[in-house]
Amino acid sequence: MPDAWFSLSPMETGWIVLAAFFAGLVRGFTGFGSGLVFLPVAAQVLPPFGAILTMTLMDLFGPLPILRRAWSDVDRGDLGRLVLGCILCLPLGLWALTRIPPEVFQLAVGLLALAMLGILSLGLRYRGTVSRRMVTGIGGAAGALGGVAGLPGPPVILFYMSRPLPVRIIRATILLFLLSYDVLLVGYMGAFGRLEPGFALLGLLMALPNMAGNMVGGWLFRPEQEHFYRGIAYVLIALAALSGLPIWE
Numbered sequence: 001m002p003d004a005w006f007s008l009s010p011m012e013t014g015w016i017v018l019a020a021f022f023a024g025l026v027r028g029f030t031g032f033g034s035g036l037v038f039l040p041v042a043a044q045v046l047p048p049f050g051a052i053l054t055m056t057l058m059d060l061f062g063p064l065p066i067l068r069r070a071w072s073d074v075d076r077g078d079l080g081r082l083v084l085g086c087i088l089c090l091p092l093g094l095w096a097l098t099r100i101p102p103e104v105f106q107l108a109v110g111l112l113a114l115a116m117l118g119i120l121s122l123g124l125r126y127r128g129t130v131s132r133r134m135v136t137g138i139g140g141a142a143g144a145l146g147g148v149a150g151l152p153g154p155p156v157i158l159f160y161m162s163r164p165l166p167v168r169i170i171r172a173t174i175l176l177f178l179l180s181y182d183v184l185l186v187g188y189m190g191a192f193g194r195l196e197p198g199f200a201l202l203g204l205l206m207a208l209p210n211m212a213g214n215m216v217g218g219w220l221f222r223p224e225q226e227h228f229y230r231g232i233a234y235v236l237i238a239l240a241a242l243s244g245l246p247i248w249e
Contacts, residue, residue, distance in 0.1 A: 012045045016202075017209050020058055022236050024210035027059075028066060028217015029229040032153045032174045034059055034210075036113045036237045039150050040106075040244035048097055048105040050199040052150040053189060057203025058210045059182045065211060066175075066218040073172035075165065078135050082156060082177045083184075085139025086146070090181070090188055093147020098192075100148070106244055108149055113241035116154045117234055126159045134159070142181070147188075152181045167226055 008016070023038035035055055042051040097105070130138075138159045146152030156174055163170070189195050221229055 008045055015041055016045070016054075016206065019240065020206040021209040021213040022240075023055075023058075024213025024215075025217040026213075026233040026236055027175070028214040028219075029221050029233050030171065032157055032171075032178060033233050033237055034178070035151050035153060036116060037240045038210075040110045040113050040240045043102075043106040043109045044244050046199070047102055048100065048150075049189070049194045050196060050202075052097075052185070053194065053196065053199045054203040054206060055150060056182045056185045056189075057200055058206040059178065060186070061204075061207035061211055065215045067179075069218075070172040070175050073168045074176050075169055075173045077132075078160070079173055079176055079180070081132060081135040082139035082142070082160075082173075083180045085136040085141070086143035086152070086177075086181055086184060088143065089140035090143035090147045090184055091191075093144040093149075094185075094188055094192055094194075096144075096148040105149070109151065110241050110244035112145075112149055112151055112154065113237060113244075116151075116157070117237050117241065119154075119158060121234060124158070130159060130163055139177070142177070143184075146181055146185065153178060 019038045019041035023034040026033040026037050038055050038058070039051060042054060046054060100108075138155050141155040142152040145155060153174070156177055160170060160174060186195070217229075
């Protein structure tokens, strides 16, 4: 596994570009899932902190074309509570990541993406009442998982989607929470001394195909056809997750 992105082969670079575009497409469809598509692919050729930093900087710019619409729909109270939990627990996840070998990280990312896909496909949700304190705890769980595996979405998606809210509000709140996570992660990685310039540059470059994917996904998305677009997103997540498992070796 190379220590810097410029040691990648043309084919490896091409796969990362494609993963960035399709990650943006999925996020434009659903408001989440960018990491579930991009990270299983990137983890095959980049070290853990490099893959997460690349994805984070890519995600900071990718959603910009659909940010205004999301801000008008977001549940701002829930967004604040989710971000507070993330602030508190994200450093713990990053510390744990420093103790994990790269091959374990790659396997964990693929398995987590498949597990999340299975839960979503089966329609499993938390059916109880989601209190304000629970929302903060969910943000904390997302921060911890985002630090150790680069995937903050699963706790928020599984619990938040149980709330009886319109699809547009759920989609916007999840999207803006993930954007907030990206900003926090950059700050914490700087504090951990993990802001490597090469991977930061790769993330900025991947923001271009990712932004294109977001624009296409946001333009195509229609709330009344949510199940159709969600099905496309699930297929892309499955392909990315399976590609990173050792079953192909």
